[in-house]
Amino acid sequence: MPSLGADMAAGTLLEWLKQPGDRVARGDLIAEVDTDKGVIQVEAFTTGTLERILVEPGQKVPVGTVMALIRDDAVTAPAAAPPGAGPPAAGPLPQRVSPLARRRAQELGVDLASIQGTGAEGAVTVADVERLARGAIMPTATPAVDDSAARMRGAIGAAMARSKREIPHYYLSNTIDLGPAMAWLAEQNQSRPVADRLVAAALLLKSVALALRDFPELNAWWVNDRAVRQPSINLGVAVSLRQGGLIVPALEAADQASVDELMRRLTDLVARAKGGALRASELASGTLTVTSLGDRGVDIVLGVIYPPQVALVGFGRIAERPWVVQGAVLPRPVVSVSLSADHRVTDGHRGALFLDRIDQLLREPGAL
Amino acid sequence: MSREEIRAAVLHALGEVAPEADLAALRPDVPFREQLDLDSMDVLNFIIGLDQALKVAIPESDYPRIATLSSCVAYLEAKVSAGSSFVR
Numbered sequence: 001m002p003s004l005g006a007d008m009a010a011g012t013l014l015e016w017l018k019q020p021g022d023r024v025a026r027g028d029l030i031a032e033v034d035t036d037k038g039v040i041q042v043e044a045f046t047t048g049t050l051e052r053i054l055v056e057p058g059q060k061v062p063v064g065t066v067m068a069l070i071r072d073d074a075v076t077a078p079a080a081a082p083p084g085a086g087p088p089a090a091g092p093l094p095q096r097v098s099p100l101a102r103r104r105a106q107e108l109g110v111d112l113a114s115i116q117g118t119g120a121e122g123a124v125t126v127a128d129v130e131r132l133a134r135g136a137i138m139p140t141a142t143p144a145v146d147d148s149a150a151r152m153r154g155a156i157g158a159a160m161a162r163s164k165r166e167i168p169h170y171y172l173s174n175t176i177d178l179g180p181a182m183a184w185l186a187e188q189n190q191s192r193p194v195a196d197r198l199v200a201a202a203l204l205l206k207s208v209a210l211a212l213r214d215f216p217e218l219n220a221w222w223v224n225d226r227a228v229r230q231p232s233i234n235l236g237v238a239v240s241l242r243q244g245g246l247i248v249p250a251l252e253a254a255d256q257a258s259v260d261e262l263m264r265r266l267t268d269l270v271a272r273a274k275g276g277a278l279r280a281s282e283l284a285s286g287t288l289t290v291t292s293l294g295d296r297g298v299d300i301v302l303g304v305i306y307p308p309q310v311a312l313v314g315f316g317r318i319a320e321r322p323w324v325v326q327g328a329v330l331p332r333p334v335v336s337v338s339l340s341a342d343h344r345v346t347d348g349h350r351g352a353l354f355l356d357r358i359d360q361l362l363r364e365p366g367a368l
Numbered sequence: 369m370s371r372e373e374i375r376a377a378v379l380h381a382l383g384e385v386a387p388e389a390d391l392a393a394l395r396p397d398v399p400f401r402e403q404l405d406l407d408s409m410d411v412l413n414f415i416i417g418l419d420q421a422l423k424v425a426i427p428e429s430d431y432p433r434i435a436t437l438s439s440c441v442a443y444l445e446a447k448v449s450a451g452s453s454f455v456r
Contacts, residue, residue: 189428194419197428199408242388242405270409295407 001055002042003063004035004283008155011035012060013067022050024070029279031067036155038148038247042280048072097124152245160304167222167310170348171302173338174355176362178318182333184365200318201292202263204335206368208290208313209233209255209262211357217346218354219287221308227345236286236306237266239273248306249278250286259368294318300336310342311351313358374422374444378437381417385410396438424448 001011011033018030024044031042048070055067097105097112101124105112112124163169181203189197212219212233220227233255236248249269254262272278289306294317301314316336323332337358339351361368379391386404400406406414415426415434424447426434434440 186428194412194426195416197412199412201408240407242386267409267413271413295401296405 001033001061001063001065001067002280002284004040004280008035008063010060010062011040013055013057014039015057016053016068017041018044018050020050020052024048024050033280036151038152038278039276040278040280040283042067044070046070046072101125101128149244152241152247156246159306163304163307167305167307168343169305169340170343170351171338171340172348172351172355173300173302173336174352174359175334175336176359177323178333178335178362179323181362181365182318196260198259198263201315202259202266203362203365203368204292204315204337205235205237205251205254205266205290206257206259206262207358207361208288209235209251209257210361210368211354212288213255214357215346215350215354217350218311218341220310220345221287222310222342222344223308227310227342230287232285232287234285234287236289236309237269238289238291238303239270241274247273247278247283248286248289249273249282252282252285288313290315292316294335301338303338303340305340305342310345312340314338314340369422369448371441371445374448375437375441377421378418378440378444381414381421384417385413394437397436399435400437400440401435418444422448 004011012035014032014034016031018024018028024030025047026044028044029041030044030050033040033042050068051071052069053067054069055061055065061067102112105124178200182200185198185200185203192198216229217227219233220229222228232253234250234252235254236250238246238248240246249272251257251262251265251269257265269278269282286306286309288309289303289312291301291303291312292315293301294315297317299316301316303312303314305312314337316338318333318335320331321334322329323334324330325332337355339355341351379394382389382394382400382404383391385406389404394400394403400414401411404410411431415431418424418426418434422444424444426447430443433443
């Protein structure tokens with residue numbers, strides 16, 4: 001059972017998309033799983049022949065449970081376990097548990113097998129046990145426990161509570177003149193068929209992705225009490241669902257995609273997020289989240305970091321404001337960009353330079 | 369194409385981006401974005417839907433003219449009746 005984030009403890013297998021004896025390639029969709037974040041498609045993380053299914057439809061199993069076996073030419077590999085690119089997840093066995101945590105689990109009646117440890121080398125800590133105990137108690141007191149919206153709200157709440165409890169956030173914001181970017185966008189869209197038009201979000205995302213190349217410490221996960229820089233810049237895109245709730249799939253290697261390619265992928269990702277057809281890897285691979293509430297009229301977004309990430313970028317609305325240009329006050333389209341960052345990893349000085357880099361990049365939209 | 373057919377096409381395109389919305393209750397002179405909580409991606413998908421259904425070119429500079437049901441239908445009606453020079 002893949003981990004789709006630090007807040008996910010278990011999932012229910014809905015359907016196998018492949019059967020024993022079928023050939024599967026790495027990345028093939030092999031199963032559908034129901035989680036607190038909705039129905040997710042699970043990919044094989046290795047190539048071979050699906051040999052044996054270990055979890056039947058309808059079964060709810062903890063993160064890290066081996067769901068099936070895929071036979072490679074030389075070895076038999078567990079299939080549909082957490083993808084390597086995902087956040088660290090507890091394997092089914094062996095599990096590292098501190099004696100204190102084990103005792104606390106007994107006191108609270110918590111099943112240790114369902115816990116994803118956050119301590120050193122994935123060890124289960126007292127805090128992990130107490131967190132799960134709180135999570136286990138709250139849903140039983142909630143009449144709408146089976147309601148998917150309530151489950152999603154619970155998952156968001158668990159992740160955000162953990163973030164606020166464990167991450168010493170600091171916040172910065174800057175206001176950026178988007179005049180050049182919006183003029184470039186209008187010029188581009190004038191000659192494009194409607195299906196190929198760009199929205200400002202594509203430019204904003206690309207600028208963040210490129211800026212992260214110069215600030216790799218912000219493109220990291222907090223794992224085992226230290227920041228681990230991630231080799232790929234995978235931007236998590238916060239997507240509000242129309243039925244309520246929020247999901248954050250990732251645009252992988254966003255810095256390497258052209259603005260057009262990023263726009264196509266963004267369109268596809270948002271459509272699949274709203275249609276409930278995301279893949280497990282897309283929910284587990286984000287290295288920094290970007291959120292925009294500008295379409296809802298918000299001026300500044302001061303977001304909560306999504307663990308194990310160490311930073312989040314927010315954009316407000318693009319609005320015409322008086323702006324001083326060479327001594328003259330002119331109307332310019334401007335946007336606020338904010339950074340929420342983990343003080344264990346960076347200081348405000350680096351954060352400020354990062355926001356300034358985004359500003360610089362957006363002044364030359366043609367070069368994005 | 370009649371006004372009613374254009375209106376139906378507009379409502380269909382809206383229904384594609386906001387499937388949960390009660391389109392029968394849509395107020396004709398209030399912007400879609402205010403009533404249906406549309407973001408910029410929704411708006412683009414709505415315009416793509418109109419483009420596919422009506423084969424009418426809608427430049428980005430005209431987006432403010434299709435902000436409400438009334439103005440959108442009137443705008444598209446004029447485009448369709450103006451003939452092939454406006455039809456992509």
